[in-house]
Amino acid sequence: MTTRDEAVAAVGEILAYLGGRSGVQFDREVYDHTPERWITFLESATDGLGELEPSAVRFELNDGGSVHLEAVSFYSLCEHHLLPFFGNVTIEYLPVDAVVGISALVHVVERHAHRLQLQERMTRDIAQDIAKVTGSRAVKVSVVAEHLCMSMRGVNKPGVRVSTEFTVSAGAR
Numbered sequence: 001m002t003t004r005d006e007a008v009a010a011v012g013e014i015l016a017y018l019g020g021r022s023g024v025q026f027d028r029e030v031y032d033h034t035p036e037r038w039i040t041f042l043e044s045a046t047d048g049l050g051e052l053e054p055s056a057v058r059f060e061l062n063d064g065g066s067v068h069l070e071a072v073s074f075y076s077l078c079e080h081h082l083l084p085f086f087g088n089v090t091i092e093y094l095p096v097d098a099v100v101g102i103s104a105l106v107h108v109v110e111r112h113a114h115r116l117q118l119q120e121r122m123t124r125d126i127a128q129d130i131a132k133v134t135g136s137r138a139v140k141v142s143v144v145a146e147h148l149c150m151s152m153r154g155v156n157k158p159g160v161r162v163s164t165e166f167t168v169s170a171g172a173r
Helices: 004-022 034-045 102-113 119-134
Strands: 058-060 067-078 084-093 098-100 138-147 161-169
Touching (some): 034 067, 084 102, 084 119, 102 119, 119 161
Antiparallel strands (some): 084 138
16 A cells, blocks of 8 residues: 555656656745645545445424525546536435434535546435435435536636536435
8 A cells, every 4th residue: 555655755756757847846945845735635635435324413304395405515526637626516305204404415515525536426426325314215416517627628618517417216216
């Protein structure tokens, strides 16, 4: 297994490669801690990888309508390019006999966003976990995001937003 120190050293090697390629020296004081900062960022951006199954506090509800959360912001890393994508998640579910604490729903979003990810898979996995946590048989999750792999490289089209939606309905879990 690679150690953190080895990962930091590898990022330093990447900077040395980039510097050698362009004739820029990255050993200046401003870059001294860049490899460590980048590894710290990657650790934070992927801390959902080892998370346990979601759980939530449940509150009895005898009669009520749907629960709808809008604009739950997130950022994630594209598993193809290791570049960020970011946006908002909308969650809607129909409670059966209880509602869950709203922060639990936000935690489900964070758990899945903080992984190397595909937006389509993330949307599906969030919906399936919301169904597990709430016990609902009717869950809809929509994600709208901008992908820096499209904005900064490739087609170089900033501002393009990708929308995905996944619905869990009775018997589909």
